[in-house]
Amino acid sequence: MWLVQATPYSVPLVVLSVVAFPVLAVARSRFDEPISLSTSQLAAGGALAGVQAYGTIGTWALLRASRSWRIVSGFSR
Numbered sequence: 466m467w468l469v470q471a472t473p474y475s476v477p478l479v480v481l482s483v484v485a486f487p488v489l490a491v492a493r494s495r496f497d498e499p500i501s502l503s504t505s506q507l508a509a510g511g512a513l514a515g516v517q518a519y520g521t522i523g524t525w526a527l528l529r530a531s532r533s534w535r536i537v538s539g540f541s542r
């Protein structure tokens with residue numbers, strides 16, 4: 466798996482986030498209050514999902530496009 470922000474801090478946070486959602490879905494029956502999100506909360510969640518999707522799709526597009534790029538630089542390796 467290839468992560469763009471693979472730092473010592475980001476990997477555990479991504480793993481924790483991926484594990485947290487299924488755990489919360491299974492434990493949902495323990496909570497007795499119905500979920501009622503305000504319009505602002507729904508908009509914030511939608512914006513967060515949209516930004517994440519935009520960044521992910523853009524990264525994939527740049528990665529695919531960069532395979533055909535020739536980079537010219539003044540530095541030699």
